[in-house]
Amino acid sequence: MAYNRPWLSFQQQLEQLKQRGMVVTDDAAALDYLQxxxxxxxxAYWYPFRHFRPEQCPATGLTEVKAQNDFVDNTQFIDAVNLYLFDKKLRLLLTDALERIEVSLRVDIAYLLGKRGTFAHVDVKQFHPSFVRKPMRGSNKTAWEFWLDKYQGLVSRSKEDFVRHYLVKHGPELPIWVAVEVFDFGALSQLISMMKMKDQQTIAEKYCVADWQVFKSWIFALSYLRNLVAHHSRLWNRNxxxxxxxxxxxDAPWYASFRRNEDLLSKPFLLLAITRQFMQCICPNTEWNARLQRHLLTFPEQYSDKKLSLNSVGVAANWLDWWDSK
Known part of the structure; x- marks a missing residue:
């Protein structure tokens, strides 16, 4: 189908929302937010307040629940704005935590691999043979080839003075303790996933995770979370x-809150709980978990007849019982 929705001025956008049943109590403020x-x-933040009705799909004949253009009664523009601001602060809090986790992981990788060789990160023998040969989905490359391409791209795109200094003064390859400084979270996750099991276990234990396979999945999940946060994507009710x-x-009281609960396993609160554990292990005296808890408890109330809650974030029912525990 050809896309046929027209360009609308900010004023026309506002009028369209009103026509669809959204209550706007301050036109000037609403226009300012739109601009x-x-x-x-x-x-994305007023979407949950739209009516949803079953419709039959012409192509398949199946009945699907579709979002309509009109809004639930008493939905106000400020309902969406407050959710946006809540989500924005949530991302800012996570930016702080994920930066500290990323930096800590860089140190761990450089310290562990650096003992074996200055350029251990580009020496395939330092990694698990089966893991490095694993084919990458959607690619004709192995995991090792895919990672090397990513790493070399990060080096070539880097504008850091230290990168140019090392390459000019010391040769074509960066030592591991320098190379980690160009890694992004995705590169860290990919490198960890190829490490020998003993090495993954060594790093996992620093973050209070007893199972290296669980740890690998957590790092991969935090890499996904880092991408959402870095691109200012909606987080609060995302699947x-x-x-x-x-x-x-x-090993930790919060694990039982999520085990065998498919709904909670697909919501962002699980990623917040993982971030909390990592932060507590990196810095036992951190106040980050308390700041995040306070923020979650400010989840905005709505004027709309459609009421949303922290359930959309995926909080476990008993989360306040274990959130402050070590």
Whole structure:
């Protein structure tokens, strides 16, 4: 189908929302938000307040629940804005935590591999043979070839003075303790996934994870979370596409809250709980978990007849019982 929706001025966008039943109590403020944030970005936050009705799909004949253009009674523009602001602060809190986790992982990798060789990160013998040969989905490359291409791209695109200094003064390859500084979270996740099991276990234990396979899935999930946060994507009610594993043993009280609960395993709160554990292990005296808890408890109330809650984030029913525990 050809896309046929017309360009609308900010005023026309506002009038369209009113025509669809949205209550706007302050036109000037609403126009200001549309001009600064954009209709499309805000639409993700008023989407839950639309009516949903079953419709038959002409192509398949199946009945599907479809979002309608009109809004639930008493839905106000400020309902969407408040959710946007809540989500924005959530991402900012996660930006702080994920930066610290990423930096800590760089140190761990450089320290562990650096003992074996200055250029261990480009020496395939330092990694698990089966893991490095694993074919990458959607690619004709192995995991090792895929990672090397990514790493070399990060080096070639880097504008850091230290990268140019090392390449000019010391040769064509960066030592591992320098190379980690150009890694992004995705590169860290990919490199860890190829490490020998003993090495993955060594790093996992620093983050209070007893099972290296669980740890690998957590790093991959946090890489996904980092991408969402870095691109300012909606987070609060997202269904996550990367489901991390839950340890079989009850080494931490919060594991049981998620085990065998498919709904909670697909919501962002699980990623927040993982981030919390990593932060507590990196810095036992951190106040980050308390700041995040306070923020979650400010989840905005709505004027709309459609009421949303922290359930859309995927909080476990008993989360306040274990959130402050070590």
């Amino acid at each position: 600064r944030i954009g209709y499309y970005r805000l639409s 996550i596409t990367t489901k991390p594993s839950i340890p079989a043993a009850d």
